Amino acid sequence: MSDLIVRVAARGEGVTAGGRHAALAAPGDTLNRDGSVTPGPHRQAPPCRHFPTCGGCQLQHLDEASYARFVTDRVIGGLGGQRLDAPVRAALVSPPRSRRRATLHADVRGGRTTIGFAMAGSHDLVDIVDCPILAPELFALVAPLRAMIPTLGPRRRVDLDLTLCDQGVDLLITGVRADGLAAAEALTAFAQAHRLARLALDGGDGPETRWAPEPATITLGGVAVPLPPGAFLQATCEGEAALVAAVRAAVTGAGTIADLFSGLGTFALSLAPAKVYAAEAARDAILALKASAARAGRMLVTDHRDLYRRPLTPTELSRFDAVVLDPPRAGAHDQVVALAAAAVPVIAYVSCNPASFARDARLLCDGGYRLDWVQPVGQFRWSTHVELAARFSRR
Template sequence: MTSDTILRVAARGDGVTADGRHAAFAAPGDSLHADGTLSHGPHHQTPPCRHFPECGGCQLQHLDDEAYAAFVTDRVASALAGQELAADLRAPLVSPPDTRRRATLHAEAKGGRILLGFTAEKSHAIVDLRECHVLAPALFAIVAPLRGLLQSLGFRRRGDVHLTLADQGLDVMVSNLTADGLDAAEAITAFCERHGVARFTIDGGYGLETRWEPRPVTITLGGQPVPLPPASFLQATQEGEDALVAAMREATQGAGTIADLFAGLGTFSLALPARVYAAEGARDALAALKAAAGRAQLPVFTEHRDLYRRPLTVAELDRFDAIVIDPPRAGARDQAEALAACQAKVIGYVSCNPSSFARDARLLVDGGWRIDWVQPVGQFRWSTHVELAARFVR
C-alpha cells in the first residue's frame, strides 16, 4: 500500500490514508490523488439510491458489503483503543437492506407541495424520498400516500412523521398536525382503511390524539405481545433485535436473577429465562412491559426509576447474579461507577454509541472487570451509526 491508498473509514465516514489524509466518499483500496480526486478500488461500489449522498439517512452506500462490515468492526475497535482497551471482537452482524421497521421522517409544506423524507446530510433541508433502500417496503410504500393525505389536511407547519411496523401493521404518528372537523376525520379514516394502517396518531401541540386504532396495537418482544405506545423506541430491525437478544441471553446464561436497566418495552426482560427486575424511566414503556409480563405470568418485576438521577446502588446491584444495561447514546457513567464496584457475576452491556460504551467500559475495567467479548451490530445499514453487545466478567 502506498501513502495515497485509503486504508480505512473513520467514525464520521471519511476515508483515511496511511499519512492521515481524509477524503469524503472514499472506500478502502481507493487511491487519493494530490488534487483531492479519487480512483476507485475493489471495495468501492455504485450507490444503489438516487438520493445518495444528499440524503442524511445513509453516509456509506459507496462501500461494498465487506468494507461496510469492516467499518462496523473498526468503529468499535477504535473507540476501545481510544480508552486504551482491547477486546475479542466477534464478526459483525449487519442487517440487510430494506429491513428498517421504524423511522422518523420529516414533513414540510413548500412550494405548494409536501416534502417528506430524511433531512440532508448536515442540513435541515428535507430530501423528498422517491426511493429508499433501507426502509422496509411496507414503510416506504406509505410515504407517497401520506404526502397526499397531509396535502388534503392542509398541513402547513414542519413536523415529524414516526413510522413503525407493529404486529397489526403500520403505526403512524404525525406531529404539528391539526385535523379538525368531519372532513378531516373522514379523510384519515379512508386513508387508514385503504392502506391497512394499524393506528394513526396526531399531535397538534396539545398531546397525542389517536384518530384510528381498530385493534390495540402491539409489538411482539420475547414471544409476548406488548402494548406499543405511539412513537416508542424499538430496535431498528428485527435482525438487529435478534442479534442483541441472543447476545444478552448468552452473556447471562445460568443467572437466576437479572437486573435489566433502561429496560424500555422489555426487549431483554421478556426474553431472559430468569427472574428479572426491570428499571425504566419512561412511564408509558414501563406500563406496557408490566402489562405484557403480567398477562404472560412472567417473573418480571418493574420499577419506574430515572437511572440518571437515581442509579442503582452497589448494595442493590449485589442482589443480582447478572446485570443487563442498555442505556441511551450518552451511556451511563454514574451507573457504570456503581457497576464497577458491585459483586454480580456478569454484566451484559448493549450500546448504540461505541464512544460512550468505551468510556463506561474503562470504568468497569478499572474496577476489576474484564471484557469477555464484544459483538458489533450494524442495524442502520450504510450509516455511521453502530451498535454493539458486550459481556464483562470479573
C-alpha cells in the same frame, strides 16, 4: 503523490495511512495529489439514486465487506481511545429494506409536499422516490402521505414516525392538530384505505390516537407488548435478534437478572426462565411491560425508575447474578460507577454509541471487571451509526 485509502473514519470519510481524508472514499481507493479519488476494489455503485445528497445514508459506496469492517472498526476505535483491548467479533449487519422504524419529515410549501430525510448538513429535505433501507411496508406509504398531508391544515413541517408492529404500520404524525370534520374524515379514510394498525397525532400535547381497530402491539420474547405511540424499538428485526442473542449468551446460567433501561422489555422478556427485575424511566413503556409480563405469567418485577437521577446502589445491584444495561447514547456514567463498586458477577452492556460505551467500559475495568468480548451490530445499514453488545465479568 497518491495515497491508498486504508480505512473509513467515524464520520464516513476515507483515510489514508498518512492521515489524509477524502469524502466518499472506500478502502482500496487511491487519493490523488489533486484531491481526486481513483476507485478501488471495495467501492460499489450506490443502490439509491438519492445518495449522497440524502442524509439518511453516508456509506452506500462501500461494498459489503468494507461496510462490515467499518462497523467493527468503530468499536475497535472506541476501545482503543480508552486503552482497552478485547476480542471483537465479526459485525452482524442487517439486510437492505429491513428498517421497521423510521422518522421521515414532510414539508408543505407552494402547493407541493416533500417527504423524506434531511439532506446531509442541512434542514432541507430530499423528496424520496426510492429507499433501499426502509421496509417495503413503510415506504409504500410515502406517496399516499404526500397527497394526504396537505389536507390536515396549513402546516409547513411535520414529522412522520413509522413503525412496523404486529398489526401493520403504526403512524404518528407530529406537528399537526387536524381540527375539524374534514381533517378527521381525511385521517379516517387514509387509515382505512391503507389498513394502518394505528394512526395518532401529536399537536404538542402528546400523542392522540385517531384510528386503531385493535390495540397495537409488538412481540418481544414471544410476548405481545402494547406499543405506545412513538415508543423506542430496535430498528430491525435482525438487529434485535443479534442483540438479544448476545445478551442471552452473556448471562447464561444467571438465576436473577436486572434489566436496566429496559424499555418495553426487548431483553427482559427474552431472559426466561430467570427471574427479572426491569427498571425504566418512560412511564408508558414500563406499564406496557408490566401488563404484558403479567398476562404471560413471566417472573418479572417492574420499577418505574429514572436511573440517571436514582441509579441502583451497589447494595441493590449485588443481589443479582447478572445485570443487563442498555442506556441511551450518552451512556450511564452514574449507574456504571455504582456497578463498578458492586459484586455483580456478569454484566451484559448494550450500546448505540461506541464512544460512550468505551468510557463506561473503562470505569468497569478499573473497578475490577474484565471485558470478555464485544459483538458489533450494524442495523442502521449504510449509516455511521453502530451498535454493540458486550460481556463483562468480575476478575
